[in-house]
Amino acid sequence: MQPAAAMSSPREAISEVQSAPPTPRPPPVSTPPSQIHSPSPAPPSSRSPLRALTPLASPVRKAVATVRECLEEVGHITRLADPRDAWLPITESQSGNAYYAAFHNLSSGIGFQALVLPVAFAFLGWSWGIACLSMAFAWQLYTLWLLVRLHEPVPGGTRYSRYMHLATTVFGERWAKILALLPVMYLSAGNCTALIIVGGGSMKLLFSIACGPVCMARPLTTVEWYLVFICAAVLLSQLPNLNSIAGVSLVAAAAAVAYCTMIWVVSVAKGRVAGVSYDPVKTTNDVDAALGVLNGLGIIAFAFRGHNLVLEIQGTMPSTLKHPSHVPMWKGVKVAYAIVALCLYPIAIGGFWAYGNQIPPNGILSALYKFHSRDVSRLVLGITTLLVIINCLTTFQIYAMPVYDNMEAGYVHKKNRPCPWWLRSGFRAFFGAVNFLIAVALPFLSELAGLLGGISLPVTLAYPCFMWVAIKKPGKGTAMWNINWALGCLGMGLSFVLVVGNLWGLVAKGLRVQFFKPADFQ
Helix, strand or coil: CHHHHHHHHHHHHHHHHHHCCCCCCCCCCCCCHHHCCCCCCCCCCCCCHHHHHCCCHHHHHHHHHHHHHHHHHCCCCCCCCCHHHHHCCCCCCCCCCHHHHHHHHHHHHCCHHHHHHHHHHHHHHHHHHHHHHHHHHHHHHHHHHHHHHHCCCCCCCCCCCCHHHHHHHHHCHHHHHHHHHHHHHHHHHHHHHHHHHHHHHHHHHHHHHHHCCCCCCCCCCHHHHHHHHHHHHHHHCCCCCCHHHHHHHHHHHHHHHHHHHHHHHHHHHCCCCCCCCCCCCCCCCHHHHHHHHHHHHHHHHHCCCCHHHHHHHHCCCCCCCCCCCHHHHHHHHHHHHHHHHHHHHHHHHHHHHHHHHHCCCCCHHHHHHHHHCCCCCHHHHHHHHHHHHHHHHHHHHHHHHHHHHHHHHHHHHHHCCCCCHHHHHHHHHHHHHHHHHHHHHCHHHHHHHHHHHHHHHHHHHCHHHHHHHHHHCCCCCCHHHHHHHHHHHHHHHHHHHHHHHHHHHHHHHCCCCCCCCCCCCC
């Protein structure tokens, strides 16, 4: 009987295996375009016969666990509002990290605007200058933290990788265009135009320093130097996406830190200029005094830039439920703005100590050329000017990236396919040509910088507070509710005062309108 039982048991097992229903396949996991080419484990070449003898519950349990882990670890890495955004320059690559965040934030957070800070101290004096600079630094760092947390407000939910996307979600499409479109575009395209003026003018200045006073070579005109600068900027802009310019941002950050340090060290080492005074600039009437104070506040507020790029920078990072993107982003921001503070405060305090109220309107770099062009070696002046040029060329790339992204979005959303390389290059050359034309044809726009800056101020100081209240919905009367409403309203009020003050100054003093006559940067 035992052999018969032994013979029957394998047959029964085989019949049970043959009659068992097929193992159900796990549900497919949709993959966004950016992950289509990502490496995945190769399927087995043939099914092992041993798998047929495993219990039914085991492969199902493993399949469910695998799908769950995949959704947790991979499914939210590129959870975009529109899968086609994976073809655009900002969100095309999501391999960023805390180092890249530090490079980008430092490149966008410090630049030639910092060189004008001593002028603000000339209007405000020591006490109010330092107090306003400290309050503005703390304020913008807080709103920057709000934007970092609002990038992905719900873990695993939609990621807002563009400032306008977040503004549209909060204010609606119509009001977002009214409130945020012009300021955001000005902070990108307007900064690029200013970089052409500063960079091209610095190129001309570097040529005169290198050539010397007895040079026989014919120098290029200011317009020709602008053309040289924009050609170099367009050539450098052919890098495809925001992640690919991390090295460029590192060069920009290093150049900015280097020339800021060199300028204030040389200025302090040479001592105070003759007849220096630290009293606020004297005015003939109260109106001019009020305009001077508003000018000083505006200079301090405009020295902090880059909030229109925070969401875009964070959009280059992977994000999972276990490892959200705000963690490495905030690490990079803290490092970057610690270095920014180490540059801004010495520039402001050291520059005002050295030059007092004799500081030229264009800032400490102009003061260095004006007061120390003869007692400072040409090598030092040349290196400083070269670093300014390098910073302008490399910073141009990160500020132009949102415009490139917006231009390509029109093609991608209409054609439903990635933008070809030749069209991408054409978009970037066209943007460079438009900025060059504006810099040459409308040189008086620099006199409107205060007005446009006042309009753009809420992007940095006010809108993030309102966005936090609208999305996070803190309880009415709580600390976060009160702080954000207070700072948001204060930021809008400051913006209104600056706009009115600049309009008042333009009406009182007039505006010199000269087309196609760019002045030398000094």
